[in-house]
Amino acid sequence: MSDNRRTFRSPADEGFFTKLALVALSLVFLAFFLFMPLVSVFVHAFADGWDAYYEALIEPDAWAAIQLTLTVAVIAVPLNLVFGLCAAWAIAKFEFKGKAFLITLIDLPFSISPVISGLVYVLLFGTGSLLGPWLKSHGVEILFAVPGIVLATIFVTFPFVARELIPLMQDQGTGDEEAALSLGASGWQTFWYVTLPNVKWGLLYGVLLCNARAMGEFGAVSVVSGRIRGLTNTMPLHVEILYNEYNMVAAFAVASLLALLALVTLALKTLLELRFGAGAAGGRH
Numbered sequence: 112m113s114d115n116r117r118t119f120r121s122p123a124d125e126g127f128f129t130k131l132a133l134v135a136l137s138l139v140f141l142a143f144f145l146f147m148p149l150v151s152v153f154v155h156a157f158a159d160g161w162d163a164y165y166e167a168l169i170e171p172d173a174w175a176a177i178q179l180t181l182t183v184a185v186i187a188v189p190l191n192l193v194f195g196l197c198a199a200w201a202i203a204k205f206e207f208k209g210k211a212f213l214i215t216l217i218d219l220p221f222s223i224s225p226v227i228s229g230l231v232y233v234l235l236f237g238t239g240s241l242l243g244p245w246l247k248s249h250g251v252e253i254l255f256a257v258p259g260i261v262l263a264t265i266f267v268t269f270p271f272v273a274r275e276l277i278p279l280m281q282d283q284g285t286g287d288e289e290a291a292l293s294l295g296a297s298g299w300q301t302f303w304y305v306t307l308p309n310v311k312w313g314l315l316y317g318v319l320l321c322n323a324r325a326m327g328e329f330g331a332v333s334v335v336s337g338r339i340r341g342l343t344n345t346m347p348l349h350v351e352i353l354y355n356e357y358n359m360v361a362a363f364a365v366a367s368l369l370a371l372l373a374l375v376t377l378a379l380k381t382l383l384e385l386r387f388g389a390g391a392a393g394g395r396h
Contacts, residue, residue, distance in 0.1 A: 153367050155359060158360055158363075167364035173361065181326075183260055188318060191271065195270075198277075200280065202214060203280030203283075204280065225263075228263060228267060229332070233254060233334060256343065260335060260336050263335045267330075267331050268321045273317075275313050315383055319383065349365055350369070353365065
């Protein structure tokens, strides 16, 4: 009697040459689309030496763009941290009507072009809108000013913290919180001493991703900023202006600073993944 049972192989059982081909293909892809452009940025940035690189960064318009980028990130990221934590806490720990709709709204910036989100703010606060003239008559400038840039940045970045925390909190369940409440802890005590420590690494991971996107956002900011040199230009916008003016060294110098910030974020992200993964593994056993 023949054995008709099928034998299933694990992907780890693939031959040596198959693994080698997959690794080689991945490395070639990374070399052409990641490493080579990154190296090219730094090569062009230092093409005229360190002095020219330094002068490009301390030039008044460049320095203003750097300061504005950091200012916007300092405002947008903490606000998104609070929103993401509250939204994830509500979605993962409580049952209420409209939960699915709230999750859909959180994912909305992922499905809308940043340029479209910027145009939405133009329609809301522009001269032809109802709010724009009223705010301007009271001395409040939204468009072509820092508030508009902050609002556009918040919109395109607010899913990152929430989307990082929601699956983590859902996986943890409500057992720890129920135990704390049964022992007499209040709701805020349960949050500060149970919920928040359990998600701290995931929270930091989401904040890093949010910060990276906030500093590198181009589309939405380009629509609402007005691109006023030295006033409303962020670093990505300033890079485009310098490049269009054929000031390559200065453009690549500012771009290299953005790349350095991205590399630092990537390094911190990797460290958090290692730390968070180890902590998660330890918590499950």
